[in-house]
Amino acid sequence: MPRDLTPLFEPRGVVVTGVSSHPGKFGFVALHNILSCGFSGPVFAVGREEGEVLGHPVLASIADLPDCVADLLVLCTPVGANEEIVRIAATRGVRAVFCAAGGYSEAGPEGVEAEARLVALAAELDLVLAGPNGQGVVSTPAGLCAQIVAPYPPRGRIGVASQSGNFVSAFLNYAGQTGIGISRAVSAGNAAATSIADYLEWYADDDETDVALCYLEGLSDGRAFFERVRQVTLRMPVVVVKGGTTAGGQRAAASHTGSLASDDRIFDGMARQAGLVRAATIESAFEAAATFATQPMPSGDRVVVLSTAGGWGVVTADAVTLHPDLTLTPLPDDLLADIDRMLPPRWSRNNPVDLAGGETRDTIPDLLHLTAAHPEVDAIIQLGIGIQGNTAALTRSGPFHPDHGLERIVDFHEHQERRYAEAAAAASDAHDKPVLVASELAVARPDNPMVAAVRESGRLCYASADRAVTALGHLVRYARRLRGRT
Amino acid sequence: MPTLSEAASRRIVEDAGVAVSPWATAADAGSAKEVAASLGLPVVAKLCGGAIAHKTERGLVRLGLSSQDEVGAAAADLLAAARPEDGDVELLVSTMVSGNRELIAGLVRNEQFGPCVMLGLGGILAEAVADVAFRLAPLERDDALDLIDDLGAQFLLDEFRGEPAVDREALADTLMALSRIAEDPEVLSVDLNPLIVDDGQPVAVDALVETA
Known part of the structure; x- marks a missing residue:
């Protein structure tokens, strides 16, 4: 049975210790964030100064906490105070503890002992213990932002569990940037009692979470982690970024096999065997998770690249060809014949489909639907849209707009861009296939109407074609694993 | 950590189901020739012992022996190359497998x-x-x-x-x-x-x- 983390992520009420009027202190920040982000349950603050903080009453002692109103205790008090606080909180019905406080095993031998006592106490009282030395927990379905850092992300389907609090923040920042939201996020801290595998198992059962995103640095028991996560990945994709992969690990070996057995190669083999989606970087990990959260599973590896013009189609076709998990599929004859009827003869007549500027008003939406509908196509990468919107932006900001007929053409361009983005999402939904839109405008001009419409469709506009290829490769590989070897 | 001789290692992996080149051990040049005759030429001869892990570096592997005379000469050379610290040694003769x-x-x-x-x-x-x-x-x-x-x-x-x-x-x-x-x-x-x-x-x- 996986550990039930409901009181951590869906608490009825929250109590924060270490609250003072100093706005730089962890207790103040945690209280501020909980009160500011929409948590609907009761919130209690405990501190040494009586009175109010942020207009909220401060209890002088944890013993003043009413019974059975708060499930989650957020500890921002020093090591020496915490055991007594936890013991009393448990008598008031607290069932989960997030220990943000540091000074535990990361801080030397005394901290190691204090951490062991805290873990034993949590076990004795049957409490979920997260941390210590973590930045906090976020749960958007509960409106909970119980963390000592920012940001509070948009709500979504990605569950984050990280051994680095900074990377929780990074993932949440990407969520804010892209609009691809977060369900739960936890900074595991020292992971003294609740490990990454515990979070992953709970996420797999969580109705709010479709994909897990985690950062790993060290594993105390790699074999147990492997045995547990290989079960999780059958139910939910798990994207992993591993830190510390280049550090030594090769022992002086009597065997050639031993000298080749670097920690990273073993980890990589373990990850593949367990069905983990291993990403190379923090941003590609987020993008992989965002792709799982927003695109359908492909039923094969046959990719068609659609572009309006020029080099993007060519380099993306190269990237798909070089990717070990993707195939740049030859354009099926009937699809080619259909496109022939839509375009002047200068189009590329192969994959990548390059319209060579021959498109008219409905070509791109029609082509998206036609291609997605084809049974020999498993996924589409759409490039080269956003150009009309970009032109419109310059026209709109120039000295001649709205005269000279410019208002009308700007409106047309912007309207078309929205149609393209909407057609990409609609084709994907209608045919249950991934359709990834990539453009540097995602970063360069997030106000581009195409980029904005992709975002409004709930999908990611990839900042480059290569990043879309990488993300699609993860999706295809995972989907193939779920199908099994044939 | 001790390493086993090639012969002892071959027995373990062969028992587990690894396909290994046909082989036998021999105590001296005469029996090496007999083994070569039964395996069929060409063969490989090696000096084999529990304390010998990296044979190639010491020139203790003779490849592509294609006549009985070559087998006999190689066997004698290999036995002569044994050092006291090698402990008990024997010859290992196996079929010469070739592939690119x-x-x-x-x-x-x-x-x-x-x-x-x-x-x-x-x-x-x-x-x-x-x-x-x-x-x-x-x-x-x-x-x-x-x-x-x-x-x-x-x-x-x-x-x-x-x-x-x-x-x-x-x-x-x-x-x-x-x-x-x-x-x-x-x-x-x-x-x-x-x-x-x-x-x-x-x-x-x-x-x-x-x-x-």
Whole structure:
């Protein structure tokens, strides 16, 4: 049975210790964030100064906490105070503890002992213990932002569990940037009692979470982690970024096999065997998770690249060809014949489909639907849209707009861009296939109407074609694993 | 950690199901010739002993012996090259296997993840090229096939220089055999290096087992 983390992520009420009027202190920040982000349950603050903080009453002692109103205790008090606080909180019905406080095993031998006592106490009282030395927990379905850092992300389907609090923040920042939201996020801290595998198992059962995103640095028991996560990945994709992969690990070996057995190669083999989606970087990990959260599973590896013009189609076709998990599929004859009827003869007549500027008003939406509908196509990468919107932006900001007929053409361009983005999402939904839109405008001009419409469709506009290829490769590989070897 | 002689190592991997080149041991030049006659020429002769791990570096491997005279001369040379610290030694005579492709396979125990099976490209550049991949033992058959798929140089496993494609099922058998060896906690590591691909079939022509 996986550990039930409901009181951590869906608490009825929250109590924060270490609250003072100093706005730089962890207790103040945690209280501020909980009160500011929409948590609907009761919130209690405990501190040494009586009175109010942020207009909220401060209890002088944890013993003043009413019974059975708060499930989650957020500890921002020093090591020496915490055991007594936890013991009393448990008598008031607290069932989960997030220990943000540091000074535990990361801080030397005394901290190691204090951490062991805290873990034993949590076990004795049957409490979920997260941390210590973590930045906090976020749960958007509960409106909970119980963390000592920012940001509070948009709500979504990605569950984050990280051994680095900074990377929780990074993932949440990407969520804010892209609009691809977060369900739960936890900074595991020292992971003294609740490990990454515990979070992953709970996420797999969580109705709010479709994909897990985690950062790993060290594993105390790699074999147990492997045995547990290989079960999780059958139910939910798990994207992993591993830190510390280049550090030594090769022992002086009597065997050639031993000298080749670097920690990273073993980890990589373990990850593949367990069905983990291993990403190379923090941003590609987020993008992989965002792709799982927003695109359908492909039923094969046959990719068609659609572009309006020029080099993007060519380099993306190269990237798909070089990717070990993707195939740049030859354009099926009937699809080619259909496109022939839509375009002047200068189009590329192969994959990548390059319209060579021959498109008219409905070509791109029609082509998206036609291609997605084809049974020999498993996924589409759409490039080269956003150009009309970009032109419109310059026209709109120039000295001649709205005269000279410019208002009308700007409106047309912007309207078309929205149609393209909407057609990409609609084709994907209608045919249950991934359709990834990539453009540097995602970063360069997030106000581009195409980029904005992709975002409004709930999908990611990839900042480059290569990043879309990488993300699609993860999706295809995972989907193939779920199908099994044939 | 002690390493076993090639003969003792071959027995372990052969018992587990690894295809190894046909072989026998011989105490002297005369019996080496008899072994060569029964295996059929050409053969390989090596000096074999528990304390001898890296035979090639010491010139203790004689390849491509294609006459009885060559076998006899090589056997005498090898026995003469034995050093006192080598302890008990014997000759190991095996069929000369040839193929253009060499792989390496093995077993290691990792502190974090326990026993792991490896497959890689072999040959003298194996460690420099490091086209290798691992799976945690025990392996399922699909794990073994996935491990083969993980090698970067897949084209080397297809038809190559007039030789047929590598028999992936046979290679998976070898990996499954290594996985079974991992069940013995006394075995710390295994090298099958090289695993020569002969007419598509992987054949171990050397084995090194390290024990606790």
